[in-house]
Amino acid sequence: MLLNKYTKEIFRAKCNPSFQSIHCIAYLDDDIGDVLPYLNSVLGGFTYLKDPPAVMFKIHGKLITVYPREIAINALRDEEEADNILEWLKKEINETWGKRAEIEPSYEGVPKTKVLEILKLLPRTNCRECGQTTCMVFSTLVAAGAKKSDDCPPLIEENKRKLQEYMSQFRLDF
Numbered sequence: 191m192l193l194n195k196y197t198k199e200i201f202r203a204k205c206n207p208s209f210q211s212i213h214c215i216a217y218l219d220d221d222i223g224d225v226l227p228y229l230n231s232v233l234g235g236f237t238y239l240k241d242p243p244a245v246m247f248k249i250h251g252k253l254i255t256v257y258p259r260e261i262a263i264n265a266l267r268d269e270e271e272a273d274n275i276l277e278w279l280k281k282e283i284n285e286t287w288g289k290r291a292e293i294e295p296s297y298e299g300v301p302k303t304k305v306l307e308i309l310k311l312l313p314r315t316n317c318r319e320c321g322q323t324t325c326m327v328f329s330t331l332v333a334a335g336a337k338k339s340d341d342c343p344p345l346i347e348e349n350k351r352k353l354q355e356y357m358s359q360f361r362l363d364f
Contacts (some may be wrong), residue, residue, distance in 0.1 A: 192287040193280050195219040196261070197239040200269050214272040223258030225287045227295030230313045237299040246299075254279070302329070303333035303360050311349040312342060319343045332357065 195343050196216040203209050226245050230238045235245040242339070247254045252275065255262045261279060266272050286293065308329035324329040331337040332353070339345060339353040 191284050192225055193218060193220050193222055193283045196276065198272060198276065200236075200272060200322075202264075211265040212268065212272070214263045214266055214276070216263075216276050218259050218261065220351070221258045222256070222283055222287075224252045225283055225290070226256065226258070226288045227297050228290045229256065229283060231293050231296040233282065235296075235299055236302075238297055240297060249275075256283075296339075303357070305329050305333045307356060308332050308353065311345075311353045313344045313346075315344065316343060335360075 237246040339350045
């Protein structure tokens with residue numbers, strides 16, 4: 191077992207204490223830096239940093255950053271949600287470490303969507319049928335995973351298929 195214990199700190203953002211969500215930082219008793227590239231492979235981190243080492247995930251609308259000695263989680267409903275995510279991560283970290291001989295470590299994040307590549311497939315008429323002011327705004331929302339090809343009514347079937355194919359290579363778990 192790589193990660194045994196941690197202590198957590200729950201807090202609201204100091205810049206806007208009226209926000210409903212809370213944040214959590216778990217301070218790890220053990221250095222888990224060696225598992226980060228394996229964890230990146232298993233969970234598909236969207237960003238991997240080599241120096242200082244860290245891997246970031248977007249899971250269920252939460253931004254989770256795992257460092258060698260701490261874990262940061264944003265936009266939590268409550269402390270119970272923080273506990274659930276931390277326990278899930280502890281299990282994932284330890285299982286990944288136990289199976290590391292079978293896992294190819296990854297030192298790269300997943301590829302990022304390109305807004306202009308999405309825009310090229312859209313009609314570019316700024317018709318507003320999707321509810322957005324411009325096709326550029328719509329393509330930004332598609333890139334973030336907030337809109338899909340079906341949300342653009344005038345999009346022709348061929349470009350709809352191409353857009354779905356393009357977006358299928360990205361992990362957008364929001």
